Amino acid sequence: MKAISYSRTGDSSVLHLHDRPVPEPGHGEVRVRIVVSGVNPTDWKHRKGEAPGQELEFPEVVPHHDGAGVVDAVGAGVSEFAVGDRVWVFMAQLDRPDGTAQEYVALPAAAVAPLPDGVGFEVGASLGVPAVTAHRALTVAEGWPSRLQPGALAGATVLVAGGAGAVGHAAIQLARWAGARVITTVSTAEKEALAAAAGAHHIVNYKAGDTAKAIRAVAPDGVDIVVEVAPAQNAALDAAVVSNRATIAIYANDGGSSVELDIIPNMWVNARYQFLVLYTVGADALAHGRDDVAAAVRDGAMGVGESNGLPLHYFPLEDTAAAHDEVESGVTGKVLVRVGE
Numbered sequence: 001m002k003a004i005s006y007s008r009t010g011d012s013s014v015l016h017l018h019d020r021p022v023p024e025p026g027h028g029e030v031r032v033r034i035v036v037s038g039v040n041p042t043d044w045k046h047r048k049g050e051a052p053g054q055e056l057e058f059p060e061v062v063p064h065h066d067g068a069g070v071v072d073a074v075g076a077g078v079s080e081f082a083v084g085d086r087v088w089v090f091m092a093q094l095d096r097p098d099g100t101a102q103e104y105v106a107l108p109a110a111a112v113a114p115l116p117d118g119v120g121f122e123v124g125a126s127l128g129v130p131a132v133t134a135h136r137a138l139t140v141a142e143g144w145p146s147r148l149q150p151g152a153l154a155g156a157t158v159l160v161a162g163g164a165g166a167v168g169h170a171a172i173q174l175a176r177w178a179g180a181r182v183i184t185t186v187s188t189a190e191k192e193a194l195a196a197a198a199g200a201h202h203i204v205n206y207k208a209g210d211t212a213k214a215i216r217a218v219a220p221d222g223v224d225i226v227v228e229v230a231p232a233q234n235a236a237l238d239a240a241v242v243s244n245r246a247t248i249a250i251y252a253n254d255g256g257s258s259v260e261l262d263i264i265p266n267m268w269v270n271a272r273y274q275f276l277v278l279y280t281v282g283a284d285a286l287a288h289g290r291d292d293v294a295a296a297v298r299d300g301a302m303g304v305g306e307s308n309g310l311p312l313h314y315f316p317l318e319d320t321a322a323a324h325d326e327v328e329s330g331v332t333g334k335v336l337v338r339v340g341e
Contacts (some may be wrong), residue, residue: 003102009049012321023106025075036125037100037337038066058097067100068124086115088124132289134171137227137249140274148292154179159223164191171227172198177301198309212240232256239265
């Protein structure tokens with residue numbers, strides 16, 4: 001089978017296309033024939049490492065956590081999937097060297113979720129890390145449910161920072177599906193249109209005036225949950241717009257690796273800061289995210305493509321290096337690699 005891999009850190013030139021044996025699923029595993037592989041920032045960051053030429057944790061790494069395809073074989077002990085099932089996969093590389101940038105991947109059944117008939121593989125490949133991250137950010141708030149379903153966030157106001165990004169897009173869709181009122185911030189008119197297509201109720205261009213005033217105008221009592229991508233840049237804004245006992249869920253460090261908090265404004269509203277990363281969040285949180293996201297997919301709440309607020313950019317498997325470069329450049333939308341048919 002054809003696969004992309006790398007054996008040392010560096011720029012995208014370390015990625016190579018080659019043939020490798022088709023893997024056999026072990027106990028508790030399924031083998032998936034990958035149709036579409038999703039590329040996330042974590043993929044190029046892992047490949048790049050802290051410096052070129054660093055030794056990897058495995059001799060060879062096939063990149064990409066996310067993808068979608070068809071179950072091709074089932075290992076012993078697996079009863080929830082059968083050959084021919086359409087599925088999406090996530091966290092394929094968690095403690096493993098084999099991701100989805102290859103024609104077949106064997107991985108634990110816990111990293112696989114059903115993809116309903118009629119839902120495109122491009123949707124499945126766009127879920128994974130962004131959607132499960134968004135789920136975690138929306139389910140860590142004091143006083144609100146730890147699982148998502150329709151009505152779970154009824155009465156809540158959610159602020160999504162950077163609503164045109166992949167995680168922001170998923171957060172808008174999941175929060176709206178769960179019944180929240182959704183506000184998001186963006187930086188351009190183009191991104192305003194994308195956030196509206198994703199389903200945000202209120203959109204604030206943070207380069208076009210007083211952002212805190214604009215948010216307070218639509219949420220005078222403050223926002224209950226903040227899905228935060230840039231805590232260093234937005235610390236003062238978050239403190240100015242949150243409600244009492246609000247949670248700011250931080251999943252990235254865009255704009256800086258440290259944050260300075262003004263104690264009194266945060267203390268006065270009993271603000272809670274929750275950091276999160278999927279690598280160490282634990283099996284239960286991953287399973288809850290998988291199952292709740294799968295339910296939202298079944299309900300038709302997780303569309304992709306420009307008409308749904310997330311433009312798609314496709315690359316063939318042999319051009320995976322260019323796909324990595326596109327993500328690293330900060331392209332708006334989701335980068336996908338076509339692996340099979």
